Amino acid sequence: MPQAVIDGALAAARQFHDQPLEKKLELRINTHNLGYLPMRGNTIRHSGLNKNNMEENEFGLAPHTDTGFMTLLAQNDVPGLNIGTRDGRWIDAPAIPGTFIVNGGDMLRRWTNDRFLATPHRVINRSGKERYSIPLFFDTTLDDPMSCLPNCSSPDNPLRYEPITLMQYMLWHQKKNLDALAAADTPGR
Ligand SMILES: O=C(O)CCC(=O)C(=O)O
Numbered sequence: 192m193p194q195a196v197i198d199g200a201l202a203a204a205r206q207f208h209d210q211p212l213e214k215k216l217e218l219r220i221n222t223h224n225l226g227y228l229p230m231r232g233n234t235i236r237h238s239g240l241n242k243n244n245m246e247e248n249e250f251g252l253a254p255h256t257d258t259g260f261m262t263l264l265a266q267n268d269v270p271g272l273n274i275g276t277r278d279g280r281w282i283d284a285p286a287i288p289g290t291f292i293v294n295g296g297d298m299l300r301r302w303t304n305d306r307f308l309a310t311p312h313r314v315i316n317r318s319g320k321e322r323y324s325i326p327l328f329f330d331t332t333l334d335d336p337m338s339c340l341p342n343c344s345s346p347d348n349p350l351r352y353e354p355i356t357l358m359q360y361m362l363w364h365q366k367k368n369l370d371a372l373a374a375a376d377t378p379g380r
């Protein structure tokens with residue numbers, strides 16, 4: 192990604208956050224809601240099941256990709272996070288002091304027509320200690336389309352996904368989780 196785009200995005204974010212709170216609260220976040228949500232998408236995650244004799248197919252957090260653009264993940268020092276490689280292996284992603292894990296999400300994948308992929312990850316905590324993490328999810332508003340960015344498709348690399356709003360995608364995603372029969376479908380294919 193060109194440095195100028197990164198610098199521009201950081202400068203715009205800084206300019207927005209430097210405003211007084213009252214000014215930020217005037218922001219229209221989508222067609223239905225006014226207001227700025229300082230903590231949107233930020234949560235403390237407990238890693239669930241924790242025992243040293245985990246069965247095959249038992250997880251603290253089952254394998255998944257995050258649905259948004261990207262996630263910054265801070266971990267405590269209890270290990271357990273695995274990242275899925277493209278050839279189907281799971282590798283440990285230990286917490287390195289002073290760093291975050293950066294996971295690409297489904298929105299990034301759809302925006303870039305699979306040039307950047309969503310990172311499969313899961314948590315298996317065999318340490319016998321409680322594990323917590325702090326994921327910061329970056330999403331758009333629900334009305335925004337997840338559609339291919341310019342330069343990410345061409346005659347040699349045709350569109351893999353039809354445009355869909357984040358709301359439509361999230362509804363599909365929830366249904367997929369609730370209805371195993373729908374798991375094989377991908378919207379817009
Ligand atoms: O706890 C972790 O390290 C991962 C959390 C996670 O994958 C999530 O909250 O989506």
Ligand SMILES: [Fe+2]
Pocket residue numbers: 255256257312
């Ligand atoms: Fe996740």
